[in-house]
Amino acid sequence: MMGRSQEEKAQSRHRIVAIASRRFRELGLGGISIADIMKEAGMTVGGFYRHFESRDELVCEAMAAACQEMEDSVLTKQPTLKLSIQTYLSETHRDEISSGCLVSSLVNDTARSTDDVRKVYAERLEASLRLLESQMPDACEGEFREKAILIYSAYVGALGLSRAVPDSELSRQILDVVASQLISLFPV
């Protein structure tokens, strides 16, 4: 119906990526159609391919955007390992999947995806591991990276399990006991 300025086009693209980034985390990489993403961005499906070459390109961009978002929020708000553990393994993080960590919410999807997707994912994982290493208290003897890998594995597993089980009591227990054990393993 309308022509639009280049600035509006850039805003449209940003809106598409932001919505895709949230919906993919919530519903999985195959859980929402391009038509529905465009509708939520206030547009129709026909405009999509002037922004992206393919659906896969949007998947990569949306994952990269989710990574950047994590980078910005996490780095500033979690200065200590204890706070990082409590935040990652919180009921809030469990319930807000569409704005949460994609390393957990898309781990199965990524394993079944293209190499492009997996590379974006691995960059985010490496950044998270580096952050954990930097938060490791000096009291921790031994290799920081190895400990970071154990902590992050427990993160991804515990958050994933807490979202999968139907029993809310068990769900909370998983988050709580993994958090408290990680904290006691790596004392501040």
Next chain:
Amino acid sequence: MMGRSQEEKAQSRHRIVAIASRRFRELGLGGISIADIMKEAGMTVGGFYRHFESRDELVCEAMAAACQEMEDSVLTKQPTLKLSIQTYLSETHRDEISSGCLVSSLVNDTARSTDDVRKVYAERLEASLRLLESQMPDACEGEFREKAILIYSAYVGALGLSRAVPDSELSRQILDVVASQLISLFPV
């Protein structure tokens, strides 16, 4: 084309469930069509709905079958905690996803599924936790169940991450460092 005996029907059903159970773990719960599952079972799509009321019913049955399979193989073959850790976090388990543990390969799919699916999943998780508890060495002071939850979270996270990252060096490192740290945390 043909009529078949009731015994053959039971075999057909078993074949459908066995194939679905493998393919769902490999490709995700939405990653393969009923037509393709039936084709792999040597039949066509038309016969499906005399066996199952809906696709969802097959998903539940296939997951329950995968659970039973785990129950049978794991219980007998992993008498000690150390062996359990080494088996779960092995490159073999990582690479044989279609016969591997569904708690790891379908954790994200389950979180986005119906309550029926989530209940089957939770039963499997509880059985695995009980097994881990029973393998816990007496030297471990403290609550066995809490330790089992930490170990299983690390299992699910580490195996998932090792399948998602594109770098095979990192993939192996994740499995190795999580396994060795778990073993040192819970000495035999």
Next chain:
DNA sequence: ATTATCTATAGATCTATAGATAATGC
């Protein structure tokens, strides 16, 4: 007669493209 499976297809949905429309921007 019943039924296990087949062929065929309706109806829904999804990706991607074609052509129209109405602004932008030289």
Next chain:
DNA sequence: ATTATCTATAGATCTATAGATAATGC
């Protein structure tokens, strides 16, 4: 003139159903 978006649709695919076919089993 260019282009950002729209409407419309082609072509593929998926779930579920209808009706036909050829054995089973009373």
